[in-house]
Amino acid sequence: MVFDLKAATRTPPRVVRIRVRRYNPETGSSWWQEYEVETYRGMTVLDALLKIKAERDHSLVFRYSCRMGVCGSCGLVVNKRPRLACQTQIAEVASEGRPVVELEPLYNFTVLRDLATDFTEFFRKHRFVKPYILRRDVREREEPTLEYSQTPDELAEYYEYSLCISCGLCDAACPVYASDPNFLGPQALAQAYRYIADTRDELWEERLRLLDVEGSIFKCHFAATCSAVCPKMVDPAGAIQRLRSTLLKYKVRVYRKTRVAKVVPPMEKREPQKPLPPEATLVEGVDLKLLEEEKPVIPVEKLLTS
Amino acid sequence: MKAGTIALIQYATAILMVLLIAWHVAVRIPWLHGVEDLPSTMSPEIIYDEVRRFWPLLILLSIAVVIHGVNGLRGILLEWAGSNERLRFAINILSILAIIALLIVAVHTIVGLPELG
Amino acid sequence: MERGRFRFLENRLGIIASLYPWVIDIRGNPERIAFTLHRITGIILVGFVALHIISTNTPARAGWEAWVEEVQRLSGVNPVSLLFFIAMGALVFHSLNGIRLLLVELLALGIGRPEKPKPPYIPPSLKGYQRTLIYIVSILSLIIWALMGYVIFLM
Numbered sequence: 356m357v358f359d360l361k362a363a364t365r366t367p368p369r370v371v372r373i374r375v376r377r378y379n380p381e382t383g384s385s386w387w388q389e390y391e392v393e394t395y396r397g398m399t400v401l402d403a404l405l406k407i408k409a410e411r412d413h414s415l416v417f418r419y420s421c422r423m424g425v426c427g428s429c430g431l432v433v434n435k436r437p438r439l440a441c442q443t444q445i446a447e448v449a450s451e452g453r454p455v456v457e458l459e460p461l462y463n464f465t466v467l468r469d470l471a472t473d474f475t476e477f478f479r480k481h482r483f484v485k486p487y488i489l490r491r492d493v494r495e496r497e498e499p500t501l502e503y504s505q506t507p508d509e510l511a512e513y514y515e516y517s518l519c520i521s522c523g524l525c526d527a528a529c530p531v532y533a534s535d536p537n538f539l540g541p542q543a544l545a546q547a548y549r550y551i552a553d554t555r556d557e558l559w560e561e562r563l564r565l566l567d568v569e570g571s572i573f574k575c576h577f578a579a580t581c582s583a584v585c586p587k588m589v590d591p592a593g594a595i596q597r598l599r600s601t602l603l604k605y606k607v608r609v610y611r612k613t614r615v616a617k618v619v620p621p622m623e624k625r626e627p628q629k630p631l632p633p634e635a636t637l638v639e640g641v642d643l644k645l646l647e648e649e650k651p652v653i654p655v656e657k658l659l660t661s
Numbered sequence: 662m663k664a665g666t667i668a669l670i671q672y673a674t675a676i677l678m679v680l681l682i683a684w685h686v687a688v689r690i691p692w693l694h695g696v697e698d699l700p701s702t703m704s705p706e707i708i709y710d711e712v713r714r715f716w717p718l719l720i721l722l723s724i725a726v727v728i729h730g731v732n733g734l735r736g737i738l739l740e741w742a743g744s745n746e747r748l749r750f751a752i753n754i755l756s757i758l759a760i761i762a763l764l765i766v767a768v769h770t771i772v773g774l775p776e777l778g
Numbered sequence: 779m780e781r782g783r784f785r786f787l788e789n790r791l792g793i794i795a796s797l798y799p800w801v802i803d804i805r806g807n808p809e810r811i812a813f814t815l816h817r818i819t820g821i822i823l824v825g826f827v828a829l830h831i832i833s834t835n836t837p838a839r840a841g842w843e844a845w846v847e848e849v850q851r852l853s854g855v856n857p858v859s860l861l862f863f864i865a866m867g868a869l870v871f872h873s874l875n876g877i878r879l880l881l882v883e884l885l886a887l888g889i890g891r892p893e894k895p896k897p898p899y900i901p902p903s904l905k906g907y908q909r910t911l912i913y914i915v916s917i918l919s920l921i922i923w924a925l926m927g928y929v930i931f932l933m
């Protein structure tokens with residue numbers, strides 16, 4: 356998302372009109388409701404909603420949790436653009452000339468009530484691509500005795516995609532997802548690529564074959580709106596292009612995963628400890644030999660009772 | 662057919678078409694034939710000569726175009742059809758029929774070309 | 779969707795989202811417009827190709843005289859030549875943008891390298907040279923289209 360980095364330093368219009376698209380599942384009716392909210396500098400859309408809920412209308416329903424762009428619960432459509440409510444400054448979306456903020460529930464999701472949407476389908480699709488590391492040696496994966504080795508370069512290949520917070524903004528923005536309920540959606544596909552690009556993942560062929568179906572990557576036509584709205588700069592559009600290219604290369608047999616991480620003993624066991632420099636002085640009463648052999652025990656009971 | 666295979670066909674025909682259509686359009690440039698306007702580049706003599714000499718290219722072009730076009734439209738329609746299974750099936754069948762029908766016409770154009778009278 | 783006495787709202791934007799890019803705010807996202815144009819020109823071209831295959835069948839079906847008549851309909855400004863002109867515009871844009879899409883979709887080129895998020899937080903795929911290609915494609919197709927218009931109408 357192209358952020359207005361200076362937004363938080365500006366003062367928003369003193370009073371903004373918040374228009375909320377509301378929905379009542381009992382009567383099945385949907386309407387626009389308007390609230391006037393006094394603002395302050397640094398107020399986010401979520402703050403405004405909380406203020407409305409506290410002072411005006413306790414029946415307004417929306418979802419949030421962390422209030423700082425980490426949990427991905429508060430996605431909604433602000434002035435026709437999917438955004439995180441807690442990450443969007445009022446000053447960014449309203450101006451003196453147009454002090455109106457229009458809030459709608461996320462497009463392409465089922466609306467439960469007002470601004471709260473149903474993510475069951477979203478997570479079903481996420482689960483479909485097996486968003487976890489697959490190893491032949493399942494036992495080692497579940498009860499690890501050793502570590503997987505990975506270089507910083509290999510990490511950089513997928514690090515960006517691992518930042519996804521499952522907020523669903525990308526699916527709300529996708530023009531294909533808008534008309535095709537069978538499409539897996541940018542989020543799930545980006546996650547699929549995240550695990551295929553991960554060197555620790557061993558059964559990448561299985562995941563590629565899983566994706567070689569109708570309604571998966573080949574429905575994407577690079578409108579790239581998902582990348583444009585993603586609040587975490589995950590770049591799902593780029594991930595999907597790489598995934599598709601990988602799958603097609605795999606199909607014509609020119610692609611092989613170049614490296615699969617091996618299990619290695621942990622770092623500190625591999626390298627012998629460096630001896631302390633002669634000028635280092637030890638705290639009195641500390642026996643280095645003893646510390647290395649047995650782990651220090653923190654006397655919890657003693658701390659609690661004292 | 663697997664979705665990936667269809668996508669491969671779509672991209673392969675696309676590459677083919679970029680080249681073939683560039684040629685197909687370029688031969689309609691009037692100056693190449695030393696005539697004044699577009700319709701005269703399509704006089705029976707020129708067309709007859711072209712088809713006689715380049716018929717394999719023309720057949721290839723029509724195959725690529727028809728497959729790429731109908732398959733592309735099929736993709737769009739399937740997307741719009743949502744999860745209505747009957748509709749999806751109908752779209753798939755109709756696309757295959759459309760491909761066959763258009764190709765028959767295209768082949769007839771070349772095979773059935775009358776001698777210049 | 780219904781569950782018990784609750785009726786939930788399907789909030790899909792539907793077909794309109796792929797035909798009209800401005801249903802959502804697309805600032806900083808010309809790819810969306812290119813996608814819509816690619817789709818619309820594609821639909822136009824399928825129609826054109828079908829008609830074109832049928833009309834070029836004329837010599838085989840009805841002889842060369844009918845073909846000459848058919849071709850004459852393209853000269854001057856009239857509905858047939860206008861439609862032909864529109865189809866040619868669609869063809870040029872679809873081909874040039876198609877080359878760009880081949881690079882991006884088939885070879886995953888022009889979408890940058892994965893990178894760590896840093897201000898101003900523009901994802902690599904929106905910074906890669908595919909973005910420049912969009913502008914090149916649009917300008918080039920306008921130029922070629924204008925040349926074709928010259929050949930069709932003015933010569």
Ligand code: SF4
Nearest residue numbers: 519520522523525585
């Ligand atoms: S890819 Fe971005 S927009 Fe999509 S769910 Fe993840 S964080 Fe949200």
Ligand code: FES
Nearest residue numbers: 421422427429441
């Ligand atoms: S409340 Fe957690 S992301 Fe907005």
